[in-house]
Amino acid sequence: MPWPSDYHEHALAAPRSPAVEAAWTFTASTDGIHVVLPDGRMDLIVAFRGADGAPVRDVQPLIVGPSQRWAEVPVARGDRFVGVRFRPGWGGAVLGVDPASIVDDSLSGPPLERLLGEDATRLGSAATPHALVEALHGVVHRRAACALGPAPTIVYALRLIHASGGRLRLDEVSRIADVPIRTLRRHLTLGVGLSFKAFSSVLRFQRTMRLLTQASAPLDPVDAAIEGGYSDQAHMTREFRRHGGFTPGRVPPLVLVGMPLD
Template sequence: MTAPMAAAAAHVHRVLPDNCVDILWQDDGRQAYAVGMMSASFTVPAARPVRTVAVRFKPGAAGLFLGMPLHPLTDTRAGLADLWGRSPAGRLDDALWTDDLSDAQRLRLIETTLLGRLAAMEAASDAARAAPLGMRAVAAIEAANGAVSVDALADTLGVSRQHLTLQFRQQVGIAPKLFARICRFRRALALLRDARRAGDLAALAAECGYFDQSHLIRDFRDFAERTPGAF
């Protein structure tokens, strides 16, 4: 959550893919919206500070709260009223920006709403109570820091590659191969920001499971629109 600040100069913020789905509520008069998984970076212009309350879901979890396949949200956003219905979304939006609510109370209100939706989903479906295939695949990919093939992952989970890809796209939002690439890119980015590692891109590429330095550079261009040296 960010509180209003003094007037600041307009700027543009670049958002990098992070394998997460978010819901944002802002006090600028716009309706709340969900932002899906991203396959590339995008920029957000910020003309003035806006008070924001946001929820970030772990990979594969958002569908349990939104009640929909996540692939249609990829690289886009949708109004919460379109996903939950105008009345439920509107009531929450109005309640959030009541002047006498503290930040902690706003967060509790959102938490209560989300947990209520999750309980309703679980009550309506036995499948919602079990660990979906997509979330098990996410855990395996993250444990390997993205350095895993889809074929090996499918074998580990006891399903076909085609079935894994279909379920993963529905439950997580993007294909498992792309998800793994972004995991590996995020790890490389975190290590690159460590000054002790930034000087040797070949060693960094090998540590993160890239074939070579050019493979690392290609992912940075794809996901950040700049080379590793720019960081």
């Protein structure tokens, strides 16, 4: 299994955008299966091979939809990926795709080329890894500048959901954000691609993973279940199996992306 240290987050080469949560790279140091945890986000990714300063080859752009369950990605040593992770509610608007249509799925090849048009050509024609990163960030910046993102009230609601680590109920978010429940539910599904329940469940899983694996004072499973917002330890175990394919007591070495979860 490739090491989590193969994954790194970076500053955008293009100016920072409210649509973007992080830019990242992954270079596989070993052959194996890379386990990707669900995070409810969309990513624009380019897979390729080639050392820094050398020509790139085997370039493949991908749009990865919001996920609810883990994915196992076979990689070979030297496989490289550069990506941009969008904030919830922004990925579909920037890339021109309905997030719900690619939940736990991705777009590549002709469907992606039709969707991105000249931007797909820009990504595919980059000559070096550095040029590829700049092309990716440039594409995202240009498209984000023209995208109509979520309404301010929905952005606030998403922040509330995040700040609670998925522990707030829908009626609580609706009351605090002053958005009718039906409106909130509809906009979350349209923007994020996941229902409120599914998105909150993913956030609880991500936050509880941090509670169990944090370097300083990790929580034991009983305390993590309570703090994570689960009804009991059995509930937490079921959700871990559903989202990650493992139990809280058998967490493998995994990447926890830099999501803004308190």
